[in-house]
Amino acid sequence: MLLVGTETSDDAAVYQISEELAVIQTVDFFTPVADDPYLFGQIAAANALSDVYAMGGEPKLALNLAAFPNCLDIEILGEILRGGADKVMEAGAVLAGGHTISDEEPKYGLCVTGFVHPQKMWKNYGAEPGDVLILTKPLGSGILSTAVKGELAAEKEIQGAVKAMTTLNKYAAELARGFEVHSCTDVTGFGLAGHAMEMAKGSRITFVIHTEKIPVLSGAQEYAEMGLIPAGAYRNREYLEEDIESRICGWREDLLFDPQTSGGLLLAVTPEDAGKLMEKLSGLELPSAVIGEVTEKQKNFLVFI
């Protein structure tokens, strides 16, 4: 029986096999977001695996999806696949083959199958008034990528962004599994605003986001203030704007629409659990933060303050 399909724009499809077992299925691939092929492989794999974690599940099986130009050195493809394989292994899943086609621009990603208990699945709706919102990675990877393309980003800033993008959401998800998670998604191409909007709309409530509490990648403020905003951020803003009440402006607002690659988890948990979960998350390498709360439905689904 299909538990999660396309209707709720959730992170992955979920199909129930038995009372105790449901399979999660997801696929994601894209063009290089890093110059180093090994790092690109890691980022693409971490991003694809993330949708399984965002459903509360564990990845079990992965297949490579790759596109590669004939004119490029085949060793580059080898490095991309090695990066992906390392992340799949770190996830505790099995990489069992895949498919590569010839194409003008390299592309890489994974098709991932995961397991979850049908009753313990995290949906992208179900947040309740009073819930606290936790984000488990800093924002700004789209802005940083734009700065890298403009050859403006400093080495340390690039490393910070790469660290965030290659880190599996596995670690935050494992800690959150001990608590009552009302709703969860991962923050990717639609930015924090877009993914928060899906959760808020699906739950028919309002998310109040305290924007100054959001962790930010080093350099993102500076480059956003310089106007290094990716095109996707403008599209996200245009698409979402009318459902948002924003009391802020400038770079902090741009950051909310910034498309993320392999971004963190956005979790809605009870206020009782939030403190305990934050205590655990503070032991991880990347900064997590309480970034807002859920209220009864107001005029708009999202409020930025």
Ligand code: CO
């Ligand atoms: Co997702």
Ligand code: CO
């Ligand atoms: Co996805």
